[in-house]
Amino acid sequence: xxxxxxxxxxxxxxxxxxxxxxxxxxxxxxxxxxxxxxxxxxxxxxxxxxxxxxxxxxxxxxxxxxxxxxxxxxxxxxxxxxxxxxxxxxxxxxxxxxxxxxxxxxxxxxxxxxxxxxxxxxxxxxxxxxxxxxxxxxxxxxxxxxxxxxxxxxxxxxxxxxxxxxxxxxxxxxxxxxxxxxxxxxxxxxxxxxxxxxxxxxxxxxxxxxxxxxxxxxxxxxxxxxxxxxxxxxxxxxxxxxxxxxxxxxxxxxxxxxxxxxxxxxxxxxxxxxxxxxxxxxxxxxxxxxxxxxxxxxxxxxxxxxxxxxxxxxxxxxxxxxxxxxxxxxxxxxxxxxxxxxxxxxxxxxxxxxxxxxxxxxxxxxxxxxxxxxxxxxxxxxxxxxxxxxxxxxxxxxxxxxxxxxxxxxxxxxxxxxxxxxxxxxxxxxx
Amino acid sequence: xxxxxxxxxxxxxxxxxxxxxxxxxxxxxxxxxxxxxxxxxxxxxxxxxxxxxxxxxxxxxxxxxxxxxxxxxxxxxxxxxxxxxxxxxxxxxxxxxxxxxxxxxxxxxxxxxxxxxxxxxxxxxxxxxxxxxxxxxxxxxxxxxxxxxxxxxxxxxxxxxxxxxxxxxxxxxxxxxxxxxxxxxxxxxxxxxxxxxxxxxxxxxxxxxxxxxxxxxxxxxxxxxxxxxxx
Numbered sequence: 001x002x003x004x005x006x007x008x009x010x011x012x013x014x015x016x017x018x019x020x021x022x023x024x025x026x027x028x029x030x031x032x033x034x035x036x037x038x039x040x041x042x043x044x045x046x047x048x049x050x051x052x053x054x055x056x057x058x059x060x061x062x063x064x065x066x067x068x069x070x071x072x073x074x075x076x077x078x079x080x081x082x083x084x085x086x087x088x089x090x091x092x093x094x095x096x097x098x099x100x101x102x103x104x105x106x107x108x109x110x111x112x113x114x115x116x117x118x119x120x121x122x123x124x125x126x127x128x129x130x131x132x133x134x135x136x137x138x139x140x141x142x143x144x145x146x147x148x149x150x151x152x153x154x155x156x157x158x159x160x161x162x163x164x165x166x167x168x169x170x171x172x173x174x175x176x177x178x179x180x181x182x183x184x185x186x187x188x189x190x191x192x193x194x195x196x197x198x199x200x201x202x203x204x205x206x207x208x209x210x211x212x213x214x215x216x217x218x219x220x221x222x223x224x225x226x227x228x229x230x231x232x233x234x235x236x237x238x239x240x241x242x243x244x245x246x247x248x249x250x251x252x253x254x255x256x257x258x259x260x261x262x263x264x265x266x267x268x269x270x271x272x273x274x275x276x277x278x279x280x281x282x283x284x285x286x287x288x289x290x291x292x293x294x295x296x297x298x299x300x301x302x303x304x305x306x307x308x309x310x311x312x313x314x315x316x317x318x319x320x321x322x323x324x325x326x327x328x329x330x331x332x333x334x335x336x337x338x339x340x341x342x343x344x345x346x347x348x349x350x351x352x353x354x355x356x357x358x359x360x361x362x363x364x365x366x367x368x369x370x371x372x373x374x375x376x377x378x379x380x381x382x383x384x385x386x387x388x389x390x391x392x393x394x395x396x397x398x399x400x401x402x403x404x405x406x407x408x409x410x411x412x413x414x415x416x417x418x419x420x421x422x423x424x425x426x427x428x429x430x431x
Numbered sequence: 432x433x434x435x436x437x438x439x440x441x442x443x444x445x446x447x448x449x450x451x452x453x454x455x456x457x458x459x460x461x462x463x464x465x466x467x468x469x470x471x472x473x474x475x476x477x478x479x480x481x482x483x484x485x486x487x488x489x490x491x492x493x494x495x496x497x498x499x500x501x502x503x504x505x506x507x508x509x510x511x512x513x514x515x516x517x518x519x520x521x522x523x524x525x526x527x528x529x530x531x532x533x534x535x536x537x538x539x540x541x542x543x544x545x546x547x548x549x550x551x552x553x554x555x556x557x558x559x560x561x562x563x564x565x566x567x568x569x570x571x572x573x574x575x576x577x578x579x580x581x582x583x584x585x586x587x588x589x590x591x592x593x594x595x596x597x598x599x600x601x602x603x604x605x606x607x608x609x610x611x612x613x614x615x616x617x618x619x620x621x622x623x624x625x626x627x628x629x630x631x632x633x634x635x636x637x638x639x640x641x642x643x644x645x646x647x648x649x650x651x652x653x654x655x656x657x658x659x660x661x662x
Contacts, residue, residue, distance in 0.1 A: 329517025
C-alpha cells in the first residue's frame with residue numbers, strides 16, 4: 001500500500017469516530033502542553049540567569065585571587081599564552097571618604113585604582129573620550145554627572161517623600177571638565193588631600209538598565225600620591241591597609257578562557273570565571289530540566305491511556321474490516337502499520353496543537369506574571385526587570401514532540417498487534 | 432490448476448485437557464482445472480466452508496497438501512499466504528463483506544490499494560471492472576445505498592479487480608432473492624466464459640450447483656464427485 005493511501009485510510013477512520021478521537025487528541029494535547037510549559041520554566045529561568053551573568057561580566061575575564069600557596073606574579077601570568085592583559089584593581093579602604101565636586105555640585109563616587117594601560121589592552125571600552133595619559137587625568141562612570149547634586153538638589157531629594165521623579169543632577173557631560181577630588185578621613189572628616197583632575201574618558205553605560213555607574217577610575221599611581229598624605233596624619237598606616245587589590249586576567253577569546261584558567265590554577269591561584277559559573281549553572285539547570293520533563297512525561301503517559309483505549313476500541317469495532325482486509329490480501333504487517341499510524345496521527349495532531357498552545361501560554365505568562373506580581377507587591381522593579389518565566393526553545397519542542405508521539409505510538413502498538421492476530425474466519429462471521 | 436491431496440482436519444471440542452477431536456475434513460482429494468466452475472454442495476456442518484477456508488489459507492489442515500499451479504502452498508507463512516491471496520485469489524462472500532465507510536468504487540479499488548498500485552492506474556482498472564459487472568452508475572454509492580444484488584456485484588468486482596487465477600465463492604447467492612440470484616449466476620457464468628476464470632463455489636443451493644462444470648457433495652467431512660455438467 002502506498003504511503004499516501006495509508007494516510008488516507010487512517011484519516012477516513014479518524015473521521016468516522018470524530019468525537020472519540022477528538023477527546024483522545026485533547027488528552028494528548030493537555031499532556032504534551034503540560035510537559036512543554038513545565039519544562040519551559042526551567043529554560044526561561046536558565047535564560048534569565050544566563051543573561052544576568054553575561055551582562056554582568058566579560059566572558060573573557062578571569063578573576064584571580066591569591067591561594068594558600070600561590071602568590072600573584074603578574075609577569076608570570078602575562079607570559080601565559082593567550083593572555084592579553086592582567087588588570088590590577090584596588091579599592092580604597094572604607095575609612096577614607098572620597099568626594100568629587102564641580103561647579104558647586106558634589107557627590108561621593110565609588111573609587112577604584114586600575115592600570116590604564118592594561119585596561120586598554122583588555123579592551124575595557126569607553127563610551128566617550130580616551131584613556132588618561134598622565135596622573136592628572138581621570139575616567140568617570142557613565143552616570144557620575146547625573147549624581148552630581150547641588151545643595152538645592154539635595155534638599156529636593158530630602159523633601160521628596162512621595163518618591164516622585166526629580167530633575168536633579170547634571171545633564172551636561174563632564175568630559176573635558178576639571179573636577180576636584182577630595183579625600184577625607186572617615187572619622188573627623190579631616191581633609192587628607194585635594195586634587196584637580198581632568199575627565200578624559202567616560203565609561204560605557206552599564207548593561208543592566210537599573211544600574212547606576214557613578215564611579216571614578218584612578219591610576220594605580222594615585223596610591224603613591226595618597227600614601228604620603230595619609231602617613232602625615234597617621235604615620236603608622238601601611239599601604240595594604242588602605243588599598244585592597246584584586247587581579248583580572250583577560251584571555252584572548254572565550255575559547256581560550258578554559259586553558260588560561262587551568263594554567264592559573266596550576267599556579268595555586270584561586271580563580272573565578274563567568275564561563276565556569278555558567279558551566280556549573282547549566283549543569284544545575286540540566287538536572288532541573290530533566291526533572292521537569294520527567295514530571296511532564298507522566299502527564300503524557302496518563303494521556304496515553306486514552307490512546308490505548310481508543311485504539312483498543314477501534315480494533316474491536318473493526319474486527320470484521322480487519323478480517324476482510326486480511327482475506328483480500330493485506331499482510332499482518334500492513335494491518336499493524338495502519339493502526340500504529342492511527343495512534344501516531346492522534347499523537348502528532350495532539351502534539352502540534354500542544355506546541356501552539358504552549359507558545360501562547362508561555363507568551364501570556366511572560367506578559368501577565370510580572371504585571372500580576374507588580375500589582376500584588378506594588379513594586380515597579382519586578383516589571384522593569386527582564387525576567388523571563390518561560391522560554392520554549394526549538395530543542396524543547398523536539399524533545400516534547402518525540403516523547404509525546406513516541407508514547408502515542410507505543411500505546412497504539414499493543415492494540416495494533418492484537419489487530420494482526422485477528423482470526424479471519426471469526427472476523428468474517430461478525431455482522 | 433488447484434489440487435488438494437488427502438486433506439484432513441479436525442476441530443477440538445471441550446475444555447482444555449478434556450477436549451476431544453471431531454473430524455471435519457476426511458481425506459479430501461480435489462483437482463480443479465483452469466476455467467472450470469466447481470461447486471461443492473452440502474448441508475450445514477458438512478465441512479464445505481472449512482474446506483474453502485483451508486483452500487484460502489485461513490486454516491491450516493492437520494494433514495494433506497494443497498497445490499496451486501503445481502506450487503505447494505500448504506505451509507506458507509501468514510504473510511506469504513496474504514501475498515498469495517492478493518495475487519491469485521478473489522473472494523465472493525455470502526454477506527458481501529463490504530467496507531461500510533467506503534463507496535462502491537473505493538471498495539472495489541481496496542485490493543489494488545493494498546497492492547500499492549498508483550491512483551491513475553487504479554481508476555482505470557476499477558472503471559473497467561465496474562463496466563463489466565454493470566456498476567458504472569453507482570460508483571459513488573455507499574453499501575447501505577445499494578441493493579443486495581448491487582452489493583454482491585461490488586463484491587464480485589472487488590474479487591476480479593486484481594485479475595486472480597481463481598475465485599472462491601462462499602454461498603454467493605445466499606443473501607439474495609431468486610430474481611437477483613439468477614442475475615448473479617448469469618454474471619458468474621459470463622465471467623467464466625469471457626475471462627476464462629476459475630470458480631470454486633460453496634453452496635447448499637442445488638440451483639447454484641447446476642451452473643457448474645463439476646459438482647461435489649460433502650457429507651460429514653467426506654467429499655464425493657456428483658456429476659459434471661456441460662454449461
